[in-house]
Amino acid sequence: NFCSESVRIVSTALLLPRGVQWHCGMERAWLREFNALGLQLRPQAAKIVTSFLRECEDANRTVEILVEQTKVYMRNRSGVVESVIDEKAITTVIQCLMEAQESGIATTGVEQLKDVQTKTLDLGDGVQIYNVLRDVKSYNFNRATKVWTPSQHEPTFFAGPDAKAKIYSDRYHILLQRLLLEGKLVPEAHAVSGALLPGQRILTPVESLVGNPGRKLTFGLLSRQHDELKPNRHWVIEDLHKVFSVELNVSESAHLMTDGSFVLAEGEVVGDSFKVHSLDVASAVPRKVSLERDQVPLQAFGGNLTDEQLQTLEHAEHFHPDGMYVVLSEVHLDSVRVLEKLEDLFRGYEEAAPPAAYVLMGSFCSSTFVPTAEGVRAYRDGFERLKFMMRSLEAHVRCGTRFIFVPGPKDPGPETLPRVPLPNYLTSDLAKEFSNVVMASNPCRVRHFSRELVFFRHDVLRLLRRHEAVPLSQPDSSEVVPGVEHVHVEMIRFLLDQAHLVPLPLEESNVIWEYDHALRLYPLPHAVFVGGLTQAFDGTHEECQFCSVGSFSRDSSFYAYHPVKEQLDVCDVPDRAG
DSSP: OOOBTTBOOSSOGGGSOHHHHHHHHHHHHHHHHHHHTTOEEOHHHHHHHHHHHHTOTTHHHHHHHHHHHHHHHHHHHHSSOOSEEOHHHHHHHHHHHHHHHHHSOOOSHHHHHHHHHHHHTTOTTSEEEEETTTSOOOEEEETTTTEEEEOOSOOOSSOOTHHHHHHHHHHHHHHHHHHTTTSSEEEHHHHTTSOOOTTOEEEOOGGGOTTOOSOEEEEEEEEEEEETTEEEEEEEEEOSSOEEEEEEOOOOBSSOOBTTEEEEEEEEEETTEEEEEEEEOOOOOOHHHIIIIIOOOGGGGSSOOOHHHHHHHHHHGGGOTTOOEEEEEOOOTTOHHHHHHHHHHHHHHHHSOOOSEEEEESOOSSSOOOOSHHHHHHHHHHHHHHHHHHTTOHHHHHHTOEEEEEOOTTSSSOSOBSBOOOOTTTTTTHHHHOTTEEEOOBSEEEEETTEEEEEEEOOHHHHHGGGBSSOBOOTTOOOSSOOHHHHHHHHHHHHHHTTBSOOSOHHHHOBOGGGGGGGBOOSOOSEEEEESSSOOEEEEETTEEEEEOOOHHHHOEEEEEETTTTEEEEEEOOOOOO
């Protein structure tokens, strides 16, 4: 018999042999660990605890972990730490602890503690995959209270006309808030009441340009508009309250800027237009700055994890540094060559070490999907071949490797952004046969412990230069055409500076109005992967890693990414011998 505060030993210590007395004393000491922290075990729960601890090599250390994780589990389950622990609760915590021991990953007490925490807090293996249409909420910034709050409005696919204007007003507020974080620019209304510090400049709203002589710096949306009085489209800059005609006296720029992007424009009002002498893009700020100064909630990335859960993930990631993502784009399952390359890729990792996840981005067919009986059959055949291939990946199953499918432009579904996941029927019920298969939205967001990753399949990089507002030039060079490396750097810079995956006119991007927040990149995630038809390249801007994945069907190239190590490697699958 074992005791807690509510259980007494029937036999007295004097009647027990010395060895049994010692064991009872140890068991009482174990249970007192719970009592010391205000936890009271029910009799059956106390029996389960003592039975479990008898089998542990280091029972004293284990009971400390068990008590701590019981508190964490109870707090997560009900929001408070209940004082009475029942059989079901303690069994759940012990099972999580045993699974952590059997996994072979946690070898020390601290590692074991972190591994159990992720399980008792319903965090699984530390990886969360978010459908942006369902799991990502829009957050609004209250300028009066300086607080970000989740929107109470539920987005719909068929929104009213006000939603279209809200897209740009929300983007404007986010970028303006970020622009003012470093204190280099001061709104004109604030500058009137106090002196400027050295290095500060006044930012004049577009609505205040009228009747405001002299050279001014303003911030707004640069776009082309039709005018009934003018035969051609002309440039305008606008903010929330005013649209002002613009005359661009800028022949070229070292930075990429497009129609439909937010810019810093410096110039002066001449007649009824704003004559611009220089254009620039408001630079992004590192993720750390946004979180510290702007205090954007981490939940804005997606999901509904609590701050405690997110903190647990951050602490646990240091004990799981080897998680790797294999990222591919344009995986044409109707191509024999692509299937052979996929088989070689899977076999290589099966024999070595399976990754944490494969992210396979579409299109999954070389031709556009046609909704006919023949089109459906052909599309399903590709996934049937893939299903057959995946059945032999036993090491992947043991390691819990995920297969994440992100639809592309030729795949089934409406050609809007965000795109809905591929349906089970058209993918041959792949997700039903394999529990580790995830049919994701496009874009797809993944939280790997505390690391935030964005995967997006769109040919946005091909469209950027088509919509240039000012020709891109090579800095410090007489070359007329900018070099490829500079173009790549500017593409990365532009998307992250605009804090949006498709900072183009709506007629080009085809965004669902009330889901525009799912395409935003603020605060900057740790890594962004864009799949498309452009060549593979990668780079870093403001501590955010960016990767253009390239086409797997064209050159068998892919990327291997270690989120915790922040290591990004470009790879390819070699041709078979002979």
